[in-house]
Amino acid sequence: MIAIDPDEPGGPEVLKPVARPIPTPGPGEYLIQVAAAGVNRPDVIQRLGQYPPPAGAPRILGLELSGKIVGAGAGADPVRVGQTVCALVAGGAYAEYCCAPSGQCLPVPAGLSMIEAAALPETLFTVWSNLFDSAHVTEGSVVLVHGGTSGIGTMAISLGRVFGLTVIVTCGSDQKCARALEIGAAHAINYRTHDFVEEVKRITDGRGVNVVLDMVAGSYVSRNLQCLAEGGRHVTIAVQGGMQAEINMASVMTRRLTLTGSTLRARSAAFKAHVADTLLDRVWLHLIEGRLRPIVDTTFPLSEAAKAHVRMDAGKHVGKIVLRIA
Template sequence: MSLPANMQCVEISTPGGPEVLRVASRPVPRPGPGEVLIRVAAAGVNRPDVAQRMGKYPPPPGAPDLPGLEIAGTIAAIGADAGGLSVGQSVCALVSGGGYAEFCLAQASLCFPFPKGYTAVQAAALPETFCTVWHNVFQRGALKKGESLLVHGGSSGIGTTAIQLAKAFGSTVYTTAGGGAKCQACLDLGADRAIDYKSEDFVQVIAEATGGRGVDVILDMVGGTYLNRNIKCLAPDGRHVSIAFLEGSKAEVNFLPVMVKRLVLTGSTLRPRSVPEKAAIAGALRANVWPLLDQGRLAPAIFATFPLHQAEDAHRLMESSAHIGKIVLAL
C-alpha cells in the first residue's frame, strides 16, 4: 500500500483551552520493529487528552506529542516482527499518543481485531476505556462474581464500560451520576442502583442498600473529598481504586477505618506503562472480553462523533460533561 509523504493531524499549539487544538501537516511515520502503521478511520477522545492539552499530562518519553490514545482503522504498513498482522487488516489499537491523525503507529501487541459487525467508530471507542476498566476493576480491584462495585461517574466512557463489564461478570453495580437522565442511562446499561449525586448522599444510599455492609470495590475518578467518603462505603476487605482526580489529587485520610476494615487503597495510570505490561492487559482482554463483544453482550456507549478538524468541539463537549458515554473523532 503506497503511503503519502505527509498527513493531516491535530496538534496542541500551546497548553490551554480547546481553542489551542489546530489542524497541521506532519510527515507520515514509518513503523519500526514490532510496530504497525494504521490508516486511522476513527479515534477515541478521552479525559487524558484534555489533561494533555491543558499541560497537565505530558506524554511519556518516546511517545508522540499528538493527543489520542485509541484508534481504529486499517493496517497500512508493517514493521519487522509485527506478530502475524497483515496490511489491509482492520484493527483497533491502544496507543501512547498520536491518535488525532490520518496515520498512527501502534505496537502489534496492542492491536485488537474489530469485534463482529463493528464499525471503525465503535471499535475506536474500545481500547483505552476497556483496558483501563479491566486492569483497574478486575486486576487491581480483584472484583469477583457475587461481589459489589461502586462506580463514580457512571455516565462517562469509563463508567458506562465499568457498569457493563461488572454486570457481565456477575457483580452488583452501584453508580453515581449527575441528574435523572444520566442516572437512567446507567440503569439502562445494567446498573442496579444509580445515585444522583446532585440530590442524594451516596454514602447514605450505599449504607441503606447494603444493610450497612458496604461495597467490595470502588472505582473512583473524583478524588479529593470523595476519598474519605469512599472509605466509609467500603466493606471489610474492600478495595479502592483511583484512576483520576477531577476534584484534586490530595486528601487528608483517617487510616483507622482502613486498618480496622483491612482495606486496600490502590490506583494506576495506563499510558506510562511499559509495552509488555500493556500487552499483558491486552491479552487478558482478548481472552475474557472480546468474546462478549463478538456476541453483542457488551457494546461501547457512543454519544457523539466529530470530524477530525472539529477536535476543538469534541473537547468542549468532553469538558462540559454533558455527554453520556464515549466521544469519537471520525476521519
C-alpha cells in the same frame, strides 16, 4: 497527513488541523491508517498542558483508535498488514496515520463499526486492569463507580452486567442516573441531591461495597472508604477532585481495607500487551456475540476536534465521544 497537534496549551480552540509527516513504524510496531479515534479525559488534560506525553510518545493527541494496518516495522508480523484493528496508543491517534505496538492491536470484533471499535481500547484496558486485575472482582461483587455515564463509567456498567457484578454508580443529574440504569447499572445515585455514602449504606443494608472505582480522589477518598465493606478495595484511576486526601488510617487497619491506584498511559508495552491478551481471551467473544457494546455519545470529524472537546468539557456526554477520520 492531517493531525491535531497544538503548539501551545489552551482551550478547545487550539485544536486545529495541521500537516505532519506520516510516522514510520519502529521495531514491533504497525503503521495504522486511522478510521476513528476516541476522545478521553486525559486528552483534555494534555491539551491544557498538564499531562505531557511519556518519553518517546507522539505529541499528537489521542490514546485509542481503529483503522487498517498498512505497514509493519521490524519484528511485527507482516501477515497482519491489511487487517482492521483497534489499538491502545500512548499518543498520536488524532491523525490520519498512527503507529501502535503490535501487542496493543486487537482485531475489530465482528459486528462492530469502526466508530464503536475506536471507543473500546482506553476504557476497556483501564476498567479491566483496575477492576478485574487489581481489585479482583468476581461474580457477585458489589462495586461503586463514580462518573457513571462517563466512558469509564459506562464500560464498568457494561462489563459488570456481563460478568455478574452489582454496579452502583454516581451521576450528576436525574437524567444521567436514568441513562445509567438503562445501560445496566443496578443503582444510580444523584450525588447533587443525595449523600452517596448514606445511599450506599441503604442500598447494601449497611454492608458496604467490595470495591470503589474512583476517578475523583481529593475529598471523595475518605467518603469512599466509608462505603467499603470489611476487606474492601479502593482503586484510584484519576484525580479530578484533587491529588491530596485525608483519611482515617485506623479505619483502614481495623477494617482491613486496601488502597491502590494506577495510570495506564505510562505503563510498559509488555504490561499493555498482557492486558490485550487477557481481553482477547476473556472479553472479545462477548463483543462478537453482542453481549457487550461500547456506548457512543456523539461523533465529530477530525477537523472538528475542538467541538468534541467542548462537549467533553461541558460534561453532558453519556459514553464515548469519537472523532471520524476516514
